[in-house]
Amino acid sequence: MLRPTLLVAALAVALPAYADADLDALRAEIQHMKQDYETRIQSLEARLQNAESRADNTAQIAASESAVSNSNAFNPEISLVLQGGYASLKDIPKRRINGFLPDGTSPGTTRGFSVNETELVMAANIDPDFRGSTNLVVTDGSVSVEEAWFQTLSLGNGLTLKGGRFRSSIGYQNEQHPHAWDFADNNLMTRALFGEGYSNDGLQLKWVAPSELFTELGAEIGRGANFPGTDRNQNGIGSYALYGHIGGDIGDSNSWRGGVSYLSTRAVERSGTVADFNGVDTNTAFSGDGQTWMADFVWKWAPNGNPTVNNFKFAAELFRRSEDGNLSCDDAGSLSLCSGGVTGAYRATQYGGYAQGVYQFMPHWRAGYRYDLLDPGSADFGLNNANLPRPDYKPARHSLMADYSPSEFTRLRLQYSKDQSMQNQNENQWFVQYIYSLGTHGAHSF
Numbered sequence: 001m002l003r004p005t006l007l008v009a010a011l012a013v014a015l016p017a018y019a020d021a022d023l024d025a026l027r028a029e030i031q032h033m034k035q036d037y038e039t040r041i042q043s044l045e046a047r048l049q050n051a052e053s054r055a056d057n058t059a060q061i062a063a064s065e066s067a068v069s070n071s072n073a074f075n076p077e078i079s080l081v082l083q084g085g086y087a088s089l090k091d092i093p094k095r096r097i098n099g100f101l102p103d104g105t106s107p108g109t110t111r112g113f114s115v116n117e118t119e120l121v122m123a124a125n126i127d128p129d130f131r132g133s134t135n136l137v138v139t140d141g142s143v144s145v146e147e148a149w150f151q152t153l154s155l156g157n158g159l160t161l162k163g164g165r166f167r168s169s170i171g172y173q174n175e176q177h178p179h180a181w182d183f184a185d186n187n188l189m190t191r192a193l194f195g196e197g198y199s200n201d202g203l204q205l206k207w208v209a210p211s212e213l214f215t216e217l218g219a220e221i222g223r224g225a226n227f228p229g230t231d232r233n234q235n236g237i238g239s240y241a242l243y244g245h246i247g248g249d250i251g252d253s254n255s256w257r258g259g260v261s262y263l264s265t266r267a268v269e270r271s272g273t274v275a276d277f278n279g280v281d282t283n284t285a286f287s288g289d290g291q292t293w294m295a296d297f298v299w300k301w302a303p304n305g306n307p308t309v310n311n312f313k314f315a316a317e318l319f320r321r322s323e324d325g326n327l328s329c330d331d332a333g334s335l336s337l338c339s340g341g342v343t344g345a346y347r348a349t350q351y352g353g354y355a356q357g358v359y360q361f362m363p364h365w366r367a368g369y370r371y372d373l374l375d376p377g378s379a380d381f382g383l384n385n386a387n388l389p390r391p392d393y394k395p396a397r398h399s400l401m402a403d404y405s406p407s408e409f410t411r412l413r414l415q416y417s418k419d420q421s422m423q424n425q426n427e428n429q430w431f432v433q434y435i436y437s438l439g440t441h442g443a444h445s446f
Helices: 004-014 020-072 188-194 382-386
Strands: 077-088 112-115 118-127 130-139 142-152 159-167 199-208 214-222 239-250 254-275 281-301 311-330 342-362 365-380 396-407 410-420 427-439
Touching (some): 188 311, 188 342
Antiparallel strands (some): 130 142, 142 159, 159 199, 199 214, 254 281, 396 410
8 A cells, every 4th residue: 555645656757747736635645545544443442442452351351250160179068958747658667578588677657747868068179180079977865977989080080989988879779868769768679678778888880881872881999888788897809899880872862871880799697587497586687698680771852952841761670689508596485496506507589679650740740650669579587488578579669759840959759659668568658758958069960
């Protein structure tokens, strides 16, 4: 672009015949063009300065927000879960699941009004490499540590290591805390196998494959002190578990996950109670090895992936448990066939499972059905075959529930169960339950 002075000189040479008046007019017009040119340049420079200033402010705000976010990442997430309600049950002093040693480790639900377990959860990123969490369970007169673990954040390659006390990732429901259950009580399968659920003190290693299909492999080793194992107060490994899960999405509305798990435990003098042929409750003690195989499957549906209005979840689990060792029975009562103590070989292979479906038919409202069935399978009491009856009754239960969740922090539930887990007991059970979550709580698993 020619500068205005050069333009004037060029025009003066090219137009020598113009009169002075015409040249003056031309010079004035060129001067006006020069002033307009300089004004536009100044305006552009001002706009550039303003843009640079805004960019600097935006960067400073983003840096500040990032610093706050990183700072909050290391502050603990604290939540308190309140649970309680009302249960209408028969007055049965000794509730047990027939045919399964030790015949009802789970004490069952308290009749009438009660406050169930209150959970206090604290979790946080410890540093860029580790995360920690603890779950304290408060019941009448006691506080217990349900979970207390650390977990790596930076191993990479899909690997995660967890150590401490944790709920095992075998199966599907075992890892869930009671406030995350879809029904007011646990399924019969988990109660018969583990009580409320199987947890361990030890180490867990998980690997998630870098593939479109969700693929997870895991292994756990631990103390093995919880049922169906016992605390042997010795060095080494008391139990180990292996499992694998696969899953994925089908379109925008469906997702699924399936898996297989294996648990090996060891028990020494594991106590229980069994009725002998005279109907007298006798004390038992099992010492031996146990192997449990589990298969689980979960299907979730939500239209276009949006679960806020309607959604459906189907879940099912099956198990096969075998135990091999020695079983002793002993009772001081004169009517007991085990009076004086009898010890013999014990072998049993048992089966069972459950299936349930939960449908959210409108915002905040859900309804569900669950069916439980157990098979005591084959049992050989050895020398105690003359004292203890081999079970052939198959415990079962039907459950219906409806719940209302006005927010993610509140759930109110009504449940009816037709319980046939005890032989000669056909019980109608009613539950009214409330669950309230206070504070920050992490997301639940799939």
